[in-house]
Amino acid sequence: MPPFRRALIAAHLVLLAEPLTAQAPDRVPMSLSQSRMAYPETRRDDLVETLFGERIADPYRWLENDVRTDGEVADWVARENAVTQRYLATLPTRSWFAGRIRELMDYERFGLPMKGGKRYFYTRNSGLQNQAQLWVRESLKGKGRLLLDPNGWAKDGATALDDWKPSHDGRFLLYSVQDGGSDWRVLRVLDVATGKPMDDEVRWAKFTALSWVGSEGFLYSRFPPPAEGQAFQQRTYNQAIWFHRLGTAQSADELVFATPDQPETGHYAKVTADGHWAIITSSTGTDARNEVRVIDLTAHLKAGRKGGWPIRTLVSGFEHDWQPVESLGSRMWFVTNSDAPRYxxxxxxxxxxESRWTEIVPQGADKLEQATIVGTKLILNYLRNASTRAVIVDLKGKPARQITLGTIGTASGFRGRPGDPETFYAFTSFNRPSTIFRLNLASGKTTIFAEPKLTFRPADYAVEQRFYKSKDGTEIPLFLVRRKDIAEAGRAVPTLLYGYGGFDVSLTPGFSAARMAWLEAGGAFAMANIRGGGEFGKAWHDAGRLANKQNVFDDFIAGGEYLLREGVTPGGGLVIQGGSNGGLLVGAVVNQRPDLFAAANPQVGVMDMLRFDRFTAGRYWVDDYGYPEREGDFRVLRAYSPYHNIAAGKTYPAILVTTADTDDRVVPGHSFKYAAALQAADLGPKPHLIRVETRAGHGSGKPTNKAIEESADVLAFLGEWSGLRPR
Structure with missing residues (x-):
């Protein structure tokens, strides 16, 4: 999967925690029932543009400026944060949520192991460490040795170990460093035997794979350095593949592949497990459409690296998705949606x-998410109604057996190498933190590599999947999680509804300490698999993007109506949350149905749909949203843009906007402008606040202490307005 799409999927933020019970859900806190909240003064400019014959006001455009360099924006953020923190300090459940989330997160957590030679590399967090550490074992049963501890990299814990990969022989470790939540990465190398860092350092990498070429060096993707002071806002073009040889300066790196005549095209490289091929995948946006080229590294090395990097095109034209799986000698496997919308x-x-494509496993009823070669077998990872099904087949596609997962949940991993029958995978669900399993395909034996010790009983929580009809009759899946005593009694309780609905991204079951705290408090959690996502393949995605984007909002609204109609939540007890594209979702549905929701939390959302493509990664999103400068797309975007459709004169739910100052994926100006517009409009007595985190970005790399604080603030806010109260 291209790193940019992987980054999109990783963009979902987790939720919030304390035993609470429902009281009158339509209750207005006394502090706000008598008068409208006093917000900080915000400068309003008389800026109006005429676009396709329509006058569009943008009075808060000055808030698009970088908060790190613009003193006026920084002052506005400080004043807004002060008001928000004063309000949050009055919430009676805030400290309870913070304490319970902290307790729920305080357990040993392991990441999926990766092999390099005979060594096993894996991440581990002892519980409340701000960042996970990287460990290595010399053998499966060997004692772990600490290799990297990011917790000492920054005083505030906001510098994180992002990605990492051992060389094939396990001698070296290549890793990327993320600072303050930014998408920019610094690449470094470690000598595994000594644990000492090497002098190699690569900057301006972004959306890159880490791909070793033997133990000599590695392939990576980078952009040209941005203009001075523009690293967090400038649009990025001209990504290229480079080769870095160990022991040399970045200035000596070799250019492997670039398309200067197509500056909008991005590229990433993957080297096959046997080191024979480098596979270059190129894409122009977020759509699953790419071109594929290969480099015969064996021939390249034999030639003594003379003659450059000979590239052969396998797939030209950006028409379909081609996901490289692995190679054995000259044969290579791919997962594709060419002539197969479910892959x-x-x-x-x-x-x-003149090689031709051969079908190994045809399209089935379920979406094929991933394939890996382990030992002499293929492991196929399918998505059935947004839950995982894993199947083992031979290299010719003949079925062998299914991997039994036992319940609703998500299995991930299954990494491995041809010839080595060992693989690891993680399984998680809403009521189960990740357990790491080791599977030996030769013997068929599955054992536990790492299992968390919990402070709650998973069996006390009911996880169900339901289906409801959207406005046009389409059936939409919905996961519903509650304490079993609440479910069995059929009690209506405050319910948190979460959604995303875009970019072919699938929402699947997963554990969150914050969500578990909400459940322990007596609330319900629901996650709707609305259109625009990738749960059912291309058709499901297409039905929720571009001119079809309104289907996403209709699906989510219908989910809220279903929860009310079925007595899951009481009137005035429904709250909503979504991040990134999901933040856009929350902003849009609040404008369209403010009466339906008690409170809302749009996280790092895309709120100005007429200018989203002007900053950092925004230009990629035209695949899902369209082009604001094209009239047809403009009309669609103008109709639902959260910033432009705030309905003054209507009573809005309570809203807590959350963003971060170093978010260079969805720049915080989106949330700044939206919050300013909310506060300027007559929307009733409920608060409309913004919380801006410092030294944080779009979500990844956020230190544990910041995650706990934000989750506690958000859940206390949503609980206050839905009637979820401590026992």
Whole structure:
């Protein structure tokens, strides 16, 4: 999967925690029932543009400026944060949520192991460490040795270990460093035997894979350095593949592949497990459409690296998704949606120039998410109604057996190498933190590599999947999680509804300490698999983007109506949350149905749909949103843009906007402008506040202490307005 799409999927933020019971859900706190909240003064400019014959006001455009360099924006943020923190300090459940989330997060957590030679590399967090550490074992049963501890990299804990990969022989470790939540990465190398860092350092990498070429060096993707002072706002173009040889300066890196005539195209490289091929995948946006090229590294090395990097095109034209799986000699496998909107597995023999694609596993009823070769088998990871199904087949596609997962949940990983029958995978659900399993495909034996010790009983919580009809009759899946005593009694309780609905991203079951705290408090959690996501393949995605985007909002609104109609939540007890594209979702549905929701939390949302493509990664999103400068797309975007459709004169739910100052994925100006517009409009007595985190970005790399504080603030706010109260 291209790193940019992987980054999109990783953009979902987790939720919030304390035993609470429902009181009158329509209660207005006394502090706000008598008068409208006093917000900080915000400068309002008389800026109006005429776009396609329509006058569009943008009085808060000055808030798009970088908060790190613009003193007036920084002052506005400080004043807004002060008001928000004063209000949050009055919430009676805030300290309870913070304490309970902290307790729920205080357990040993492991990441999926990765092999390098005979060594096993894995991440571990003892519980409340701000950042996970990287450990290594010399053998499966060996004692762990600490390799990297990011907790000492910054006083505030906001510098994180992002990605990492051992060389094939396990001698070296390549890793990327993320600072303050930014998408920019610094690449460094460690000598595994000594644990000492090497002098190698690469800057301006972003949306990159980490791909070793033997133990000599690695391939990576980078952009040209941005203009001075523009690193967090400037649009990025001209990504290229480079080779860095160990022991040399970045200035000596070799350019491997670039498309200067197509500056909007991005590229990333993956080296196959046997080191024979480098596979370059190129894409122009967020859509699953790419081109594929290969480099015969074996031939390149034999030639003594003379003649550059000979590249052969396998797939040209940005028409379909081609996900490289692995290679064995000259044969290579791919997962593709070419002639298969729910994906199929194909292979090609590169021994001849005129090689043809051969279908190995045809499209099925479920969406094929991933394939890996482990030992002499293929493991196929399917998505059935947004839950995982894993199947083992031979290299010709003949079924062998299913991997039993036992319950609703998400399995991930299954990494491995041809010839080595060992693989690891993680399984999680809403009521189960990740357990790491080791599977030996030769023996068929599954054992536990790491299992968390919990402070709650998973069996006390009911996880169900339901289906409801949207406005146009389409059936939408919805996961519903409650304490079993609440579910069995059929009690209506305050309910948190979460959604995303975009970019072909699938929402699947997963554990969150914050959500568990909400459940322990007596609330319900619901997650709707609305259109625009990737749960059912291309058609599901297409039905929720571009001119079809309103289906996403209709699906989510229908989910809220269903929860009320079925007595899951009482009137005045429904609250909503979504991050990034999900923040856009929350902003849009609040404008369209302010009466339906008691409170809302749009996180790091895309709120100005007429200017989203002017900053950092925003230009990629035109695949899902369209082009604001094209009239047809403009009309669609103008109709739902959260910033432009705030309905003054209507009573709005309580809203807590959350963003961060170093978010260079969805720049915080989106949330700043939206919050300013909310506060300027007559929307009733409930508060409309913004919380701006410092030294944080779009979500990844956020230190544990900041995550706990934000989750406690958000859940206390949502609980206050939905009637969820401590026992």
């Amino acid at each position: 199929r597995l194909v292979s090609i023999d590169l021994a001849t120039p």
